[in-house]
Amino acid sequence: MGRIAIVVGFFALVILLAVGLKRDPREVPSPLIGKPAPAFELPRLAGAERFSPAEMRGKVWLLNVWASWCVTCRDEHPVLVDFAATKRVPLVGLNYKDQRDEALKWLSRFGDPYQFSVVDADGRIGIDYGVYGVPETYVIDRAGVIRFKQIGPVTAELLKAKILPMIAELEK
Amino acid sequence: MSRLAALAGALCIACTAFAREAAPLAEDPKIETRLIAIAEELRCLVCQNESLIASRADLAMDLKRQVREQIRAGKSDQQIRDYMVERYGDFVLYRPPVKSTTLVLWVGPFALLIAGLCTVWIFVRRRRTAQGATLSAEQEARANELLANRANDASR
Numbered sequence: 001m002g003r004i005a006i007v008v009g010f011f012a013l014v015i016l017l018a019v020g021l022k023r024d025p026r027e028v029p030s031p032l033i034g035k036p037a038p039a040f041e042l043p044r045l046a047g048a049e050r051f052s053p054a055e056m057r058g059k060v061w062l063l064n065v066w067a068s069w070c071v072t073c074r075d076e077h078p079v080l081v082d083f084a085a086t087k088r089v090p091l092v093g094l095n096y097k098d099q100r101d102e103a104l105k106w107l108s109r110f111g112d113p114y115q116f117s118v119v120d121a122d123g124r125i126g127i128d129y130g131v132y133g134v135p136e137t138y139v140i141d142r143a144g145v146i147r148f149k150q151i152g153p154v155t156a157e158l159l160k161a162k163i164l165p166m167i168a169e170l171e172k
Numbered sequence: 173m174s175r176l177a178a179l180a181g182a183l184c185i186a187c188t189a190f191a192r193e194a195a196p197l198a199e200d201p202k203i204e205t206r207l208i209a210i211a212e213e214l215r216c217l218v219c220q221n222e223s224l225i226a227s228r229a230d231l232a233m234d235l236k237r238q239v240r241e242q243i244r245a246g247k248s249d250q251q252i253r254d255y256m257v258e259r260y261g262d263f264v265l266y267r268p269p270v271k272s273t274t275l276v277l278w279v280g281p282f283a284l285l286i287a288g289l290c291t292v293w294i295f296v297r298r299r300r301t302a303q304g305a306t307l308s309a310e311q312e313a314r315a316n317e318l319l320a321n322r323a324n325d326a327s328r
Contacts, residue, residue, distance in 0.1 A: 006291060009287065009291070013284075025220060026220070028217065028260065028261055028263045029261060029263075030260075030261065031257065031258060031259070031260070031261040031262075032259070097230070122234070123230075123231070123234045124234075124238075126234075127234060127235065127238060127259060128259065129259075130259040130260050130261075131231075132217035132218060132231055132260065133217075133218070
């Protein structure tokens with residue numbers, strides 16, 4: 001009787017630890033989900049206009065944090081280019097702690113999936129959005145509320161399984 | 173010997189070179205003291221097992237700049253911690269508040285410890301009673317007989 005209890009307890013502990021090992025410690029749940037996207041007003045990467053998220057009211061849109069120095073962004077990039085080609089929802093880039101000319105070079109070399117990018121040169125807006133590992137992508141609804149945050153690259157699978165259904169749901 | 177002296181000399185030069193390269197301390201030591209106190213309790217998100225104050229990661233430097241600015245703006249320690257939690261969640265705190273999502277974290281280790289102690293206690297107790305009960309009635313009678321004989325021998 002007691003031996004069974006010990007064996008059961010042991011396996012419960014093993015399962016608990018195994019689950020803990022499988023989880024990605026880099027994925028910290030964002031406290032910003034369900035909160036309004038922090039306001040900002042930033043210059044665009046190309047052109048003299050400025051952009052503030054308030055302009056997107058009434059639209060579901062994606063905000064993608066990227067940088068030319070970010071290696072993983074290169075992996076993610078083709079997925080975003082394909083996504084942008086479908087013209088499903090606006091995709092805005094937040095060019096995070098980057099050099100302007102490097103960023104522009106990067107876009108002309110690998111393609112520009114963004115409706116436009118805005119410049120967060122010193123990373124202050126990134127901090128407001130809880131950015132800690134570029135690339136990160138936010139799904140923002142019509143009311144300007146953050147509904148989803150992807151830490152790390154957006155993959156074709158994630159787009160299909162999670163982001164696109166979510167956009168459809170939010171546009172209802 | 174001269175080689176040793178040369179080595180010592182080289183080391184001294186290396187040390188001074190290092191000292192010269194060290195990052196300059198911020199202007200105000202008072203702000204710096206508070207920054208250290210606050211940032212020791214905050215986790216760096218890039219290198220997760222380092223505190224914000226120990227980390228040299230780019231984001232950690234930015235966050236420290238942010239904390240410095242807030243100290244200068246007269247924010248309280250609690251306000252600064254809240255600022256971090258609003259953006260990065262309870263995860264940034266080395267001592268997260270006790271609430272439903274962090275309960276396992278706070279209670280878990282003690283629960284495991286108590287479970288372990290209980291197991292040991294049951295084990296030890298069972299073994300003790302098991303040892304006491306290994307003699308059958310027959311064996312016990314025989315043992316008593318032997319003891320009695322021994323007592324007789326001694327008294328003789």
